Amino acid sequence: MIAEGPYPIPVWYRIRFQAGYLPPHLNLIVDGFAGSDWQLFVNGEALRVDPVRSSIDSQMGSIDIKEWVRLGENLIALRLTVTKATDGLVDLLKLTGDFCLEVQADGSYALAAPRRTLQPAPWTSQGYPFYSGRGVYRRLIELPAGLSGKRIYLEPELTDDVLEVVVNGKPAGIRLWKPYGLEITDLLKAGENSLELRVANTLVNLLEALERPSGLAGAPRLVPYNQFSFDLLK
Numbered sequence: 001m002i003a004e005g006p007y008p009i010p011v012w013y014r015i016r017f018q019a020g021y022l023p024p025h026l027n028l029i030v031d032g033f034a035g036s037d038w039q040l041f042v043n044g045e046a047l048r049v050d051p052v053r054s055s056i057d058s059q060m061g062s063i064d065i066k067e068w069v070r071l072g073e074n075l076i077a078l079r080l081t082v083t084k085a086t087d088g089l090v091d092l093l094k095l096t097g098d099f100c101l102e103v104q105a106d107g108s109y110a111l112a113a114p115r116r117t118l119q120p121a122p123w124t125s126q127g128y129p130f131y132s133g134r135g136v137y138r139r140l141i142e143l144p145a146g147l148s149g150k151r152i153y154l155e156p157e158l159t160d161d162v163l164e165v166v167v168n169g170k171p172a173g174i175r176l177w178k179p180y181g182l183e184i185t186d187l188l189k190a191g192e193n194s195l196e197l198r199v200a201n202t203l204v205n206l207l208e209a210l211e212r213p214s215g216l217a218g219a220p221r222l223v224p225y226n227q228f229s230f231d232l233l234k
Helices: 204-208
Strands: 009-019 026-030 036-042 061-064 072-082 094-097 100-103 109-112 134-143 151-158 162-167 170-175 191-200 216-225
Touching: 094 204, 151 162, 151 191, 191 216
Parallel strands: 009 109
Antiparallel strands: 009 072, 026 061, 026 094, 036 072, 100 109, 134 191, 151 216, 162 170, 162 191
16 A cells, blocks of 8 residues: 655555465565565565576566475565656566466465476466466377378467477477478387477566466367379379
């Protein structure tokens, strides 16, 4: 709340979050503010540390607050002195680290242990609603017999992320938008093959706290096509 009276005015921003798991590092990212004399408190304790440049953007400050976070409810408070009506935080506070989010009974989220495997579906519905970055899906497949002479295409399902495909350790191609299908015939071998799909989304999930569906939208398919030759000169 902002106290009434002439500027400068002290302003407090407060946000609570639940932690059912404490990650090795929990970085609080402050995406800039207009004002002075800022102070950061976690669970009532003033942090006497200076922000470092975040890995997301050189203009964003990052502070590892793991030392002051506890299991259960936590409170982050940030105090600023504003000198005019347009002062204050310019964007959302963000928490980053090696954790996922679990939905609570009231619809809020709580920090939870990270998941090490995901289904071929959007990661936004599997504990990572605000994750921005790259997800890697790996699978070993056995190439069925009887595909000799056929052209093999990989047809993955995505919404509008960027896709890179690697087959048996070799790059197969990059797709920036639909259609995402690509031919992988020459990279396959008889027997077991490794298939890797690297999917990258935009920063909007993290920066705007937007649960934009990201990652695979369904299980990829391997589709064989018959190959035909035509002599058009006759």
